[in-house]
Amino acid sequence: MKKFNAIILALLICVPVLADEGMWMLGNLNKQTRKSMKELGLKIPANKLYNPDKPSLTDAVVSFGGFCSGVVVSEDGLVFTNHHCGFSAIQQHTTLEHDYLKDGFVARDRSEELPNPELYVRFLLSTEDVTPRILTVLTDSMTEEERHWATDSIVEIIQAEVYERDSTLIPIVDAYYAGNEFWLSVYRDFNDVRLVFAPPSSIGKLGWDTDNWMWPRHTGDFSVFRIYANKDNEPADYSPDNVPYQPPYVVPVSLDGYKEGSFCMTLGYPGTTERYLSSYGIEEMMTGINQAMIDVRGVKQAIWKREMDKRDDIRIKYASKYDESSNYWKNSIGTNKAIQQLKVLEKKREMEASLQRWIQNTPFERENLLHLLTSLELDYKQRREPGRAMAYFYETFMYGPELIQLALEILNFDFGAEEKQLVASIRKLLDKYENLDLDIDKEVFLAMLREYKKQVSPDYLPEVYNRIAADYGGDDKAFVDSLYANTKLTTPQALRWVAEQDSTFNLFEDPMIALSLDLIVKVFEINQTITETNMSIERDERLFNAAVRRMYANHDFYPDANFTMRLSFGTVRGYTPFDGAEYSHFTTTRGILEKVREHFDDPDFQVSPEILSLVSSGDYGQYANQNGDMSVCFISNNDITGGNSGSAMFNAKGELLGLAFDGNWEAMSSDIIFEPDLQRCIGVDVRYMLFIMEKFGKVDHLIKELIVGKK
Known part of the structure; x- marks a missing residue:
């Protein structure tokens, strides 16, 4: 007892x-x-x-x-x-x-x-449990990737049924309980x-x-x-x-x-929220994305804030993006501190030890889930270093220098979109240019290059670091100066040249575009090393979530x-x-x-x-x-x-x-x-x-x- x-x-x-x-x-x-x-x-x-x-x-x-x-x-x-x-x-x-x-x-x-x-603004009109419809097409023998494909197929059918009744509605099917349940929400946007x-x-x-x-x-x-x-x-x-x-x-x-x-x-x-995440996932969050935000955004924001305090025009340009960035930066600091002070990992591990005992003492669960926690532990361990590198990579390059973000948007710009969407995309791009100061961005770029190299192992460095070593004698400042001096992406004129198919401008010869392509290649390369592990973790977190709810079946769980x-x-x-x-x-x-x-x-x-x-x-x-x-x-x-x-x-x-x-x-x-x-x-x-x-x-x-x- x-x-x-x-x-x-x-x-x-x-x-x-x-x-x-x-x-x-x-x-x-x-x-x-x-x-x-x-x-x-x-x-x-x-x-x-x-x-x-x-x-x-x-x-x-x-x-x-x-x-x-x-x-x-x-x-x-x-x-x-x-x-x-x-x-x-x-x-x-x-x-x-x-x-x-x-x-x-x-x-x-x-x-x-x-x-x-x-x-x-979006108004909710109704919700409906569509879990039975989706589960009918899923089987235990499916891989996680096959499960995704099957789920997406039936979700598209469910959403299309709403569109057919009223094309002004926004139907969205969301996953709950780590993918164990699904609900349809119908909205109207103004x-x-x-x-x-x-x-x-x-x-x-x-x-x-x-x-x-x-x-x-x-x-x-x-x-x-x-x-x-x-x-x-x-x-x-x-x-x-x-x-x-x-x-x-x-x-x-x-x-x-x-x-x-x-x-x-x-x-x-x-x-x-991640209330039902395993202790291994929480630990990864702390050392990965949270710590990356703390380290990288702290460097970037210090540069922004210094210049915002000097000049009103910079304060106005950077106020909104600084506000958004710093909010999650401080959140990450507080989250990691609270996890340690409140012993969250220890509490989660106590629960997981109880779950393991329950699995061992329950024949059906033992037959299917005996090695669940071991599998989670090993997969998270395998993903630790590349996952951490990905977190720092995104914070450093994808969310760091704004000229890289603009280059990536231009690369992916959909010139064939409907007029309304096209106009909105162009307006959004022009707003970003209007709120960009190139001298500040160049300083951020240099600081980001140095911070990323300090935080990850050499295996996760993109090609740009080899180029700096070979062509600039390791002088990263000289590289950044040259990059910003020679790219044509410092104004939105490049977008017009691409749209008009100007023969005098080759987008892929632009040094900022070339760098962006190198970064995309490196992201893909890192991600490829953990694709299978990602699927395994997603499956096991879903099974973990369901097992906890079965173990305490009489409790009223919220998603x-x-x-x-x-x-x-x-x-x-x-x-x-x-x-x-x-x-x-x-x-x-x-x-x-x-x-x-x-x-x-x-x-x-x-x-x-x-x-x-x-x-x-x-x-x-x-x-x-x-x-x-x-x-x-x-x-x-x-x-x-x-x-x-x-x-x-x-x-x-x-x-x-x-x-x-x-x-x-x-x-x-x-x-x-x-x-x-x-x-x-x-x-x-x-x-x-x-x-x-x-x-x-x-x-x-x-x-x-x-x-x-x-x-």
């Missing part, structure tokens, strides 16, 4: 057991999950959360651009999302004359709202999304890298957009004739706030996040990050003033006198909390990850409390394992958002659009 209890205890360390853990599928909420939500305080029925036949809360939640989330808050299609989610759009409209990053943006009326050709309001970065990005992933937080991380449709309320490309979208459901805004223990739920589109809509729920709650410290569940504007004083010489904490006067005035009106203060941010133990940024945080009645925008530093391993005592979701208080909109932005016309509950 003691041995059995020990096995169960080890399992419970790595599987969900608390009501506030889990990113739940709306179309698959079982009775136990609904009961748990009710016990925590949910006051609306489950069919008000998701109902494919009637308007419900999910009809107001959007995937924002495919990388964030958002929520519809007015009958004229206003969308709230995070400032960092709208950051790229804000940056694209920013100039030295109109510095919307520094000063913020306000559309005084709808004619001033700014279109964003590359931006879209492509005319316009910028309406953005606070200054000193509000929306207060603290920048220093405060990123940290609590206490005082960042007003929000921005406002509007969805437009044609006159029939259907999706349409941008047109001056389009009108504001009329949604089937609008989320009301709460001014009541919250208290410690208040029910809180989050709806959005979390990116990817890993995969960019599909999910619900998480819990309570507003503070936490104890370490012995002797207690963090409250909310912050106020007093903290803004304290941070400005503490970091008086740091540009990341500089706030204009106008805003400082506003937040210290005490004139908060209906947006004040019960103590008369102005709340800025709050935390709950809701389960979130990347992609949840901009997700609506609701109270028990389905009213908007705020927007999720971050996790906390102490639980950065949350994509791998949930730590209930530490993990928190950081949100910006909707009352602070409305206060900034009304008092700073003077956008009373937007406030009047909202359904605002009275205190």
